[in-house]
Amino acid sequence: MISKFDRFQKRRLISSYFSVVLSIFLMLFLLGVLGLFVINSKNLSDDFKEDITMTVFFKNEATTDSLQLFEAQLKSAKWVKDFKYVPKEVAAKEHQAVIGEDFMEFLGMNPLQNSFDIHLKANYVVNDSIEKIQSKLRENQMISDASYDKQLVTLVNNNIEKVSMWILIVSGVMALIAVLLINSALRLSIHSNRFIIKTMQMVGATKSFIRRPFIWKGILLGIIGAVFAVVALMGLLYYLDTTFPSLGILRDQIMTGAVLLGVLVTGIIVTAISTFIATTRFLNLRTDDLY
Known part of the structure; x- marks a missing residue:
């Protein structure tokens, strides 16, 4: 018979996994939106130029x-x-x-x-x-x-250069924030298992043996969050393409597919690296520091 404490622990674990998946989904979705904006910004600027x-x-x-x-x-x-x-x-x-x-x-x-x-x-x-x-x-x-209109041509080209520079800066900042937040969410998830990690280490389990299941679980959570992000991005693309067909949002299907694939790969790589770093940190802690 499952005790109240076990049920509480199970609910807390599920809640922890849900928060991790939600964090991964939100960050990857925002990163994907920015990526789609970057690849379509050239198309938008080209359309504006070609209207002159x-x-x-x-x-x-x-x-x-x-x-x-x-x-x-x-x-x-x-x-x-x-x-x-x-x-x-x-x-x-x-x-x-x-x-x-x-x-x-x-x-x-x-x-x-x-x-x-x-x-x-x-x-x-x-x-x-x-x-x-x-x-x-x-x-x-x-x-x-x-x-x-010579002044308009000059104005358009100057503004496009400025906007492109800011897009690159914002993209870099957003990518860094996404990595840090996903890393933070995974660390909090592993933190609840720190005593299990230390117990396994004390009975002779190697670091790689202890890390392996946590890394695979982190990758699984990353895949789930990334899949949700990709589905949401595809829904957004479909909405924009049907509502604003003049934007030609799906014009470059290869680059669009590359962004969606990049979101999936990013979810896997970032969660794997973050889980590895987090578990290594707790493995290197002294028993007294766990408290």
Whole structure:
């Protein structure tokens, strides 16, 4: 018949394991979220860069053939993500919708020009590259101008560099905090077994023999916590992908899978190392220090 003390000890042990698994789950989940943010931050920054438009205006004397030739050149250009031809009649209607009146009636003519709105690939949305492209386009005698928001390009690139640096710093700090908290939770769990450890040592058990079951139990708890974290991350990814499909959160499936696998591996490695260190600490304590 199980005594009240045994039941109390069993409940305390289960509570201890639950707190360890919960700590591992929370830390690995937060670490996984940060990892997913890091790999998707480049995609987000690239999307923002590729939303910046370069507008190429053609002179009124530009023929249909010259416009078609330029369109063909854009299709083969490696720096072009996409483009749209905007006839001056369409541009006039868009301006009328913005200002709320027919400016052509006042001027008696359409002063606008045929143009192409070009979105560049993210790698080319830096001042040096985009200025070279602009200069190259202006060599076309049928082009009156090629313009883009230079200040916006500078601002975007500077901010992306700053954000990337802070992401790396935060990632490092979060990884360190996760390791320390998981280590602390496992130490508290092993602390309740310190007398058992010392008793086994006193009857002649070797340190490796004593450590082995604790390490395997720590790894098991790490796997359980990591699996819960991976499942929660997959649920978060599914929610974001269905709610905000424009983010393309699952665009890079290889890197996403690597983060999820990294969460699982981290849970195993950190718990194994933390359990090894914690058990070694209690093995090296004197009997009087256990109290």
